Amino acid sequence: MTKKTFLLTAFLAFGLLVSAQESNGYYFKDFTPGRVILKNKQFARGKFNYDFVNHQMHFLNGKTDMIVENLEDIDTVIIDKTRFIPLEGRFLEVMKGKKSVVLIEKEVKTRERGKEGAMGLATQGSVQAIDVNARFQRVNGENKMDLTIYKEEIENVYFIFHKRDWESFRNQATFVKLFPKKKQEGVKETIKALDIDFDKPEDVLRLLDALE
DSSP states (O other): OOHHHHHHHHHHHHTEEEOOOOOSOBSSSSOEEEEEEETTSOEEEEEEEEETTTTEEEEEETTEEEEEOOGGGEEEEEETTEEEEEETTEEEEEEEOSSOEEEEEEEEEEEEEEEBOGGGOBSSSOOSSOEEOOEEEEETTEEEEEOEEEEEEEEEEEEEEETTEEEEEOSHHHHHTTSOHHHHHHHHHHHHHHTOOTTOHHHHHHHHHHHO
16 A cells, blocks of 8 residues: 555545444445545545435445545545535535536435235335334323334435526426426427436436437
């Protein structure tokens, strides 16, 4: 290890806290080779993973799972071919199209999907990959089972540089609202013509490129 790499790794280790928290929201299946690039252009290599549930960048220090801090000194983290940049205390994925750039944040939401019925099925709605959260509550001095069925959904929140600032959207309705009313019908027509699915970042990039 060179002196430069050693000093930078020491800087990272100083800015890392041991993580005792389990997460099922890692971006990659396993810790993956990557590098962190500081604003002074120094960099260090290691194995990283992004916990998008808790909005924390993790780093393996030996076999210890650590959390990257000192975000104000970090320019970019590149894991495999995926690029992340820090913004307001968390990291956003950067995707580039032919003419456009979009930042992506994965947001986890827990939604109620009805009550548990016979054989553990929901009594209303159509549910896939459901998690039954059977919680005991003390109601009127007695323990009663809450058989509400919940499902965790992952939703992409997109950020684009629009009108001299970063603005966010997550679906067609919120995207169209970014434009003046006189242009909104044209934007809707482009979305329909390109068959855009806002759950797919690559579709969002196609749309942004088409509107440039």
